[in-house]
Amino acid sequence: KHSAKPNLPPGPWKLPILGSIHHLLGEHPHRRLRTIAKTHGPLLHLKLGEVDLVVITSPDLVREVFKTHDLKFASRPELLVGKLIFYNESDFALAPYGKVWIQLRKICNMELLSVRRVKSFGFIREDEGNRLMERIRAAAGSPVNLTEMLLSAANATVARAAFGKHCAHEQSFVLAMKKTSKYLSGFSVVDLFPSLTFLGEISGVRRGMQRVHKDIDEILNEIIEEHEAKGLKGDGEGEDLVEVLLKVQKQGGLNLLLTHNNVKAVILDLFLAGTDTSSATLEWAMTELVRNPNVMQKAQAEVRKALKGKTKVEEKDISKLPYLKNVIKETLRFHPTTPLLAPRLCRETVELGGYTVPAGSRFVVNAWAIMRDARWWEDPEKFMPERFEKLEALDSGGAASSEYIPFGGGRRICPGMAFAFASMEYWLAVLLFHFDWELPERRRPEELDVEEAFGLTLTRKNDLRLVATSVAA
Numbered sequence: 001k002h003s004a005k006p007n008l009p010p011g012p013w014k015l016p017i018l019g020s021i022h023h024l025l026g027e028h029p030h031r032r033l034r035t036i037a038k039t040h041g042p043l044l045h046l047k048l049g050e051v052d053l054v055v056i057t058s059p060d061l062v063r064e065v066f067k068t069h070d071l072k073f074a075s076r077p078e079l080l081v082g083k084l085i086f087y088n089e090s091d092f093a094l095a096p097y098g099k100v101w102i103q104l105r106k107i108c109n110m111e112l113l114s115v116r117r118v119k120s121f122g123f124i125r126e127d128e129g130n131r132l133m134e135r136i137r138a139a140a141g142s143p144v145n146l147t148e149m150l151l152s153a154a155n156a157t158v159a160r161a162a163f164g165k166h167c168a169h170e171q172s173f174v175l176a177m178k179k180t181s182k183y184l185s186g187f188s189v190v191d192l193f194p195s196l197t198f199l200g201e202i203s204g205v206r207r208g209m210q211r212v213h214k215d216i217d218e219i220l221n222e223i224i225e226e227h228e229a230k231g232l233k234g235d236g237e238g239e240d241l242v243e244v245l246l247k248v249q250k251q252g253g254l255n256l257l258l259t260h261n262n263v264k265a266v267i268l269d270l271f272l273a274g275t276d277t278s279s280a281t282l283e284w285a286m287t288e289l290v291r292n293p294n295v296m297q298k299a300q301a302e303v304r305k306a307l308k309g310k311t312k313v314e315e316k317d318i319s320k321l322p323y324l325k326n327v328i329k330e331t332l333r334f335h336p337t338t339p340l341l342a343p344r345l346c347r348e349t350v351e352l353g354g355y356t357v358p359a360g361s362r363f364v365v366n367a368w369a370i371m372r373d374a375r376w377w378e379d380p381e382k383f384m385p386e387r388f389e390k391l392e393a394l395d396s397g398g399a400a401s402s403e404y405i406p407f408g409g410g411r412r413i414c415p416g417m418a419f420a421f422a423s424m425e426y427w428l429a430v431l432l433f434h435f436d437w438e439l440p441e442r443r444r445p446e447e448l449d450v451e452e453a454f455g456l457t458l459t460r461k462n463d464l465r466l467v468a469t470s471v472a473a
């Protein structure tokens with residue numbers, strides 16, 4: 001008689017079967033969810049089909065979930081793409097919390113994306129930076145598609161880091177990954193009604209995923225065979241990431257028998273999480289620099305003064321560019337490329353903010369809304385890199401603060417921060433040192449649009465086309 005209903009967080013009214021899905025229509029989810037939070041508060045409950053979704057829009061709650069209750073929120077929801085493309089969740093970005101995730105994350109932190117390893121890829125970033133510069137120079141004053149060029153540099157960098165210098169499969173692999181990312185939103189019908197398996201069949205999604213998986217698997221098998229045939233050097237110098245993973249597999253000594261599927265799935269993670277996040281951030285940085293000529297001048301003056309007399313930017317110069325670093329931090333605040341972070345799964349029932357979040361709920365943090373909220377940010381709609389000169393606590397790129405969370409937080413915080421900053425800072429320095437930038441047809445800076453395309457990564461809707469003028473060194 002008195003079976004107590006859980007005291008769920010508030011949320012908008014729900015329809016039978018669909019739940020709250022209709023409230024998310026018409027605008028990008030991070031924008032709709034901010035509007036809903038303004039009415040119902042910073043802790044929301046929505047029912048999306050069969051899924052309970054809890055949304056957080058306040059730094060206090062962020063602190064609670066990433067610090068006090070981190071372990072309870074450290075899992076990821078099961079998505080069809082994880083099963084069908086990521087080798088039945090043999091990776092660690094989509095894997096639930098557990099033995100596999102713990103071991104793979106350890107390998108990632110200590111071997112794949114450690115500061116030492118990221119440093120060892122400096123020559124790749126410099127090569128790709130030079131290639132970027134030459135492609136822009138070759139355009140000789142006609143508009144260049146920076147969106148496409150930055151994505152190509154990011155893809156090539158991860159591909160070379162993962163597979164080694166000469167990988168014949170780079171292009172076909174990148175293409176297959178592009179197809180994969182469209183299945184990853186977590187908001188698709190197959191993931192909102194997981195019990196209705198026939199939806200995957202009639203929509204063709206299941207077949208599409210199986211086809212992409214087959215293509216990816218063939219390429220990765222060949223790459224692994226080539227690496228095995230070549231033999232593993234084992235000296236730690238100049239190793240690519242496939243070599244590192246195969247070496248760890250051979251050495252054993254982990255709490256996990258690392259399978260070939262683990263190796264392949266981890267490589268997929270690095271591509272999916274590590275390519276368009278970095279290129280989209282740079283694309284937004286260049287957008288804001290063109291829209292804010294004073295900021296552009298200040299950043300260019302810094303880099304040109306620090307590198308006076310040089311003909312090329314070197315990685316070691318980046319430490320002399322604090323303003324440029326703040327331009328990137330401000331871009332990540334203003335245009336976080338994963339505005340709702342990556343969805344988590346609540347492993348146990350938790351009391352949060354006076355409400356009950358039931359075990360099994362999916363949960364997201366509206367990082368975009370928090371980082372544009374005037375309660376926590378002065379002039380939040382203004383692009384102002386100077387704000388980071390005062391905010392020492394935010395220097396670590398996110399881990400230290402619950403208002404600045406472009407990389408998430410807690411145990412599942414992005415492990416690719418060092419990799420991302422190294423490429424983004426270097427390439428931005430190259431773009432600003434060698435070129436002046438303006439809009440085609442001498443359009444005014446304020447005419448540059450900031451429309452968003454929502455996919456897994458928040459990119460510009462329209463490609464960024466700018467005219468570059470070479471500056472004499």
Ligand code: HEM
Nearest residue numbers: 093273274277278338341342407408409412414416419420
């Ligand atoms: C501007 C660039 C980037 C941004 C904004 C970004 C952001 C994020 C965010 C928000 C998450 C989810 C964290 C959470 O659940 O709390 C994440 C996870 C992850 N990122 Fe990044 N990321 C970037 C670059 C990279 C790069 C370059 C790599 C690797 C090469 C990478 C690898 C990963 C992986 C593997 C995960 C999953 C971690 C796990 O579940 O344990 N990311 N990233």
